[in-house]
Amino acid sequence: MELPNQQVAASFDEIADLLELAGDNQFKIRAYRRAAEIVRSLDEPAAELLRRDQSAIPGIGEALRSKIWEMESEGRIEYLERLRAQIPAAIVVLTRVPGIGPRTARRLHESLGIEDVASLLAAARAGRIREMPGFGAKTEANIIKAIQSMQSDGGRKPLYQALPLAQQIVSELLKVSGVEHADAGGSIRRRRDTIGDIDIIAATTDAGRLMERFASLDVFQEITSMGPLRASAVTRSQIRCDLWAVPPESYWTGLHHVTGSKDHHVRLRGIAGRMGLLINERGVYRDSDGQAIGIESEEDIYSLLGMSYIPPELREDRGEIEAALSGALPAIIGRHSIRGDLHMHTSWSDGGESIDDMARAAQAIGYDYIAITDHSRSLGVAHGLSVERVLQQIDEVRGANARARGIRILAGAEVDILKDGSLDFPDEILERLDVVVASIHSGFRQDRATITGRIVAAMQNPHVDILAHPTGRLLARRPGYDVDIGTVIREAARTGTALEINSYPDRLDLDDEHARAARDAGVMIAVNTDSHASGELANMEYGVWVARRAWLEPRHVANTMSCDELIEWLHTHKAARG
Ligand SMILES: [Zn+2]
Ligand SMILES: [Zn+2]
Structure with a gap:
């Protein structure tokens, strides 16, 4: 049976997490993290690539290769099992509270018997933590505050932590006999930047077999409930996962239902009601005689309601229903437009x-x-590069560009916006670069007016x-600095500066709402x-x-232009870019 890359990557990530908790050496930890990232980005199963050529994947050496073989033949990695046994689950859970490191977690677990975040909060509130040597009332108050702020965002996790897991679970369930379709719904399918839990729906003719397989998946730490058609579990990374089994004829309305959002659905049900239709997770029915209407795709649901198909990323009741009814939905950007x-x-x-290396990979x-x-x-x-080094690099980029065939390499810099709003390179250097990206990496605690002023000055x-x-x-991990984003957007529009959506999975800023506001203000993204x-x-x-959730079309995004168009845009006086 084929070993999915997601499973390999998740295991390597978990090893890295556990080594980190064990205080193991950084080099080893980084090697596992890097390997997880590499495996995740492969288009072909890692095991197959390595079988053809042992050195096919740079960064995957002998030790990692043997773990991949072991996973393939045994379905488990002995080393990972040993790490799991050494580090109690409670410690893994407690270190998710900001400010609690592995050593503190171990002490809380061993001396107070604390197993999870709820019992930690209870102990802190009862004043039991301050009684431990080395802990004071202040530490206790900080723990309470940290847990409260964790809970106020509902314990949401970044999409990148949940999506690969969801994909791995779905791909396992699709192999179970009787299963015809399966997918993750909820905010994962709507591609929100953070998610609460993983909701999976599967269409099957044999729910018993599906439930049995679900309960046996290695990604889960615990199965918390199990019924004939529903099951809940918690992954080793503490994400809750719910599974719904439905008969094949209910799959599309079921998928549509678990995808949400709730607000989007409330609106749709209202429209359906006025048309004499009832929509629920099992199907679409005529009010008059209760007759079910055959639904064979999500498109069918929307067309029955007289509207164009709304992609999951837009289902937030932010105007998409009105737009779909009047045929005015934007043709949102896809990955291929970049x-x-x-x-x-x-x-x-x-x-x-x-x-x-970067150019070759980009070309591929x-x-x-x-x-x-x-x-x-x-x-x-x-x-960071000195002025001399950046000048050298410009030459180097020109050379690489001359060597490269089929890809253009532009010379740029990510220039720091200093604490006083000035830029980290003089204008004589900036003007030699094809692209100047400016950003803030220091002075995060400055007040709103100061930070906003810095950014405006840079733009x-x-x-x-x-x-x-x-x-x-x-x-x-950390909220952004206190910036007045409305002012930034206005100034970007006025000066012709583009704003970035940073695709680094734990950044993703601008977020969807700000990017949409920028689009509406005429700012290029x-x-x-x-x-x-x-x-x-x-x-x-x-x-x-994020761009899709922000309603962006290709014309709103600078890097959908051809290289010649882009260079022309970069050469156009900024204020005139529009
Ligand atoms: Zn950067
Ligand atoms: Zn940066």
Whole structure:
């Protein structure tokens, strides 16, 4: 049986997580993380590639190869099993609370018997934590605060943590005999940037067999409930997963139902009611005689209601129903519209590969152009380039471009917006670059007026083409800096500066609502990956999903232009770009 890449990647990620908790060495941890990323980006099963050629996958050496073979033949990795046994599940769970490291988690677990976040909160509220040596009332208050803020976002997880798991579960369920269709619905299918839980629906003629297989999947830590047609489980990464089994004739209304959103459905049901129809998860029925109407796709549901098909990413009741009724839905962008990537790093700063490597990988994806945008001098942690180094790099990029066939390589930089709003390279340098991406990497705690003023000042520089990761947020780790995004959008429109949707899966800013506001204000958007290795170029799909949710069409996105059009756009005086 074929071993799915998602399963290999999830196991490598879990090994990295557990090694991190065990305090193992960073080099080893990074090797597993990198391997997970590489395997996830392959188009062919890793095991097959390696069988043909042992060194087919750079970054996968002997030790990792043998784990892939083991997983294929045994269905498990001994090493991972051992790590799981060494590190109690409670410790894994407790370290998800911000501020609690592995050592603290172990002490809380061992001395107070704390098993999960709920019992930790109860212990903190009861004043039991301050009684432990080395812990005070302040620590206790911080723990309460951290748990409350975790719970206020409903414990949502970034899409990239849940989507590969959901895909892995679905692909396993599709192999079960009797299963005709299966898919993940909910915010995963709508491609929201964070998700609450994984909802899976499967059409089957043999629900018993489906439930049995679901319960046996290795991704789950615990099966929390099991009925004839429904089951719930919790994954090892603490994401809840619900499964619905439906008969094949109810699949499309069922999928439509679990996809949501609730607001979208309420509106649709209202429209259906006025037409004398009843829609629920089992089917569509005529009010008059209760007769079921045959539904063979989601398209059928929308056309029955007299509207054009609404893609899942738009189902939020943000005007899509009115647009679909009047035939005015936007032709939203797809992954294939993207012709280049305008933000990436190489080993010149904090990336892992050469300019040529990145260009080759981009060409293999089918791009017409890329921009190399390494960090500027002030970003010491990322080996930012000095003025001399960036001049050298421009020559190097010109050379690589001359060697390359079929892809254009543009010279760029990700120039830091310094604390006073000035840029990290002088104008004489910026004007030699084809593309200037500007961004903030410091002074995150400045107040709203100061941060917004910094960004506005940067956008007023005529050489700045794109404002990168405009809010600085990291999903589930840190909120963005306090920026007035309305002002940024207005100023971007006025100066002709593009705003970025950063496809790095834990950034994804601008978010969908801000990107849509930018679109409406006439701002050009660039969807970039900010890759630090060629395997990360595949993250583009995450940015495209945000763009789809923001109602963007190809004409709203700079990197859907041909290279010549793009260069012309870059040369046009910024204020006149429009
Ligand atoms: Zn950056
Ligand atoms: Zn970057």
